[in-house]
Amino acid sequence: MTGTATARRIAALALPALVVLAAEPLYVLVDTAVVGHLGSVPLAAVALGGTVMTMAAWLGTVLAYGTTGRAARRYGAGDRAAAVAEGIQASWLALAAGLLITLLIEITALPLGRALSGGDPAVTAAVAEWLRVAALGAPGLLLAAAGNGWLRGVQDLRRPLYFVLGPNLLSAVLCPVLVYPVGLGLVGSAVANATAQTLSGVLFVGALIAERVSLRPRPKVIVQQLVLGRDLLARGLAFQASFLSATAVAARFGTAVVGAHQIAISLWFFTALVLDALAIAAQALVGAALGAGDGEYARQLARRIAVAGAVCGIAFAAVIGAGAGVVPGWFSDDPQVRAQAMIAWPWFAAMQPAAGVVFALDGVLIGAGDVRYLRNLTIVAAFGGFLPAIWTAYALDLGLGGIWAGLTLFVVIRLVALLLRLRSGRWAVTGAVR
Known part of the structure; x- marks a missing residue:
């Protein structure tokens, strides 16, 4: 193809x-x-x-x-x-x-x-x-x-x-x-x-x-699906703990900070929604390629999907950067909230290319059934990177910049680990079932 x-x-x-x-x-x-x-x-x-x-x-x-x-x-x-x-x-x-x-x-x-x-x-x-x-x-x-x-x-x-x-x-x-x-x-x-x-x-x-x-x-198949769901749930709980903690820390810095954080994180979730569509395509295509026994094509697909994620991320970064002085004003008339949003904005824009690749490769590994690796990676990135970073930001009074630095660290840790996993090829197990 x-x-x-x-x-x-x-x-x-x-x-x-x-x-x-x-x-x-x-x-x-x-x-x-x-x-x-x-x-x-x-x-x-x-x-x-x-x-x-x-x-x-x-x-x-x-x-x-x-x-x-x-x-x-x-x-x-x-x-x-x-x-x-x-x-x-x-x-x-x-x-x-x-x-x-x-x-x-x-x-x-x-x-x-x-x-x-x-x-x-x-x-x-x-x-x-x-x-x-x-x-x-x-x-x-x-x-x-x-x-x-x-x-x-x-x-x-x-x-x-x-x-x-x-x-x-x-x-x-x-x-x-x-x-x-x-x-x-x-x-x-x-x-x-x-x-x-x-x-x-x-x-x-x-x-x-x-x-x-x-x-x-068929109880046997349902149990297999429950095991897969368990790993995805554990991964999701790590996400929930991270983002709830980020909001809790932002609230401790005052209403202007938490308001600005809410603006930026809501837009971050919107970009994630768009990138999730790419991840869904990855799940379907990579899963089908591996089921057909074509591991080489699955690896080619993974690389192309990662590139597509990076391109989308770069496009988001450009749009977000261009809207820096305008977009926060759509959500709040408070000058303090807008000023705080500008602290998060460079982090928000800069992480987009990396986030694009991360979301795309998440889809690749879910399609490949390599969910245990994703679970472990997310837990390590959350509890070993994101959470310590944002609570350190609170302890050192680093404000919203510290919180978004923590989120960027979370994305970067996952990016590095996913690229290493992609390169290893251990995820590309062929056959109708993994």
Whole structure:
């Protein structure tokens, strides 16, 4: 396959994945804007309750990534039925996890609301009310994640685009209608949310049924998927600990610092979202190449995807650098916040090329099933680099520059280790399963 053809194939997988990844955050913006006009208490309820549902979405991402790599290997080996079977077992796992999440939230909605709201009775009641309805969408949310995983594995990104975008557009229309003309208020937002997630899950289940393969659960495969998910979860927890600590340290330097940090980190997550689309393409293509027994082509793909990540990172760095004097003003009128944002800005821009390569190679190794290495690397980079750096920044009063130096160190440690892993070739294990 020529380099041009490969680049076209990467783009053909990455661009639909980007739309799917962006659909949920864009819907959240619409939901927030609609509920915001109800008053500060409903808005707070959506913001706080949304953090709980974000954890369910995070579990879905872990499930999707694990399923993509396993399904892609089997698809590359020429066994589409086995690739679909990975989706079936992942869907059983998703359904069980989704029902468990729904049950737990229904039982704990009030104490969760109390803990999140700091004891404010009005906000506590509103959070609990919203959560009890929104939680009904958890099974659909996780079923959609499993469906995304296996369809990406067989390199079909057209149906996930429809199955995610369609329900989210429907929900964006339903939300204002249910909240205002129908008069459901805050509950209308939760109903629209749960409806979209359930419909999306049903569409992905329909795609499985249409494959005409056995739908029975296979405990052995589910256990294998759980082991893979365990490593991805551990990796994700290291990320969560790092970024929560960074925000906690920023808060200790004052409101202007934490406000500036929030601006920069929100934009960093946005760039990560775009680069995640490239990582998803890497998962599907590398997994399929290794499943087909073509380790050399997988290594070529990995190098090209790493270059694509670097190019995207350089482009982001240029845009971020050019917007230094403008972009922070979009988020805050406070001159102190803008001044603090300018301290983080050089670090934010400078790390982008390295981050582009890191995200791309994360996708390569997930597609290759080399998840244990990723888990260990992330834990070492977080607890041996990022966390010591940001708490040292606090101890030495280095401010926001120290925090973002720590984040840059986190990225650089991962970059070096991933490039060494790429060069070693030990990740490129061929065969339908790793």
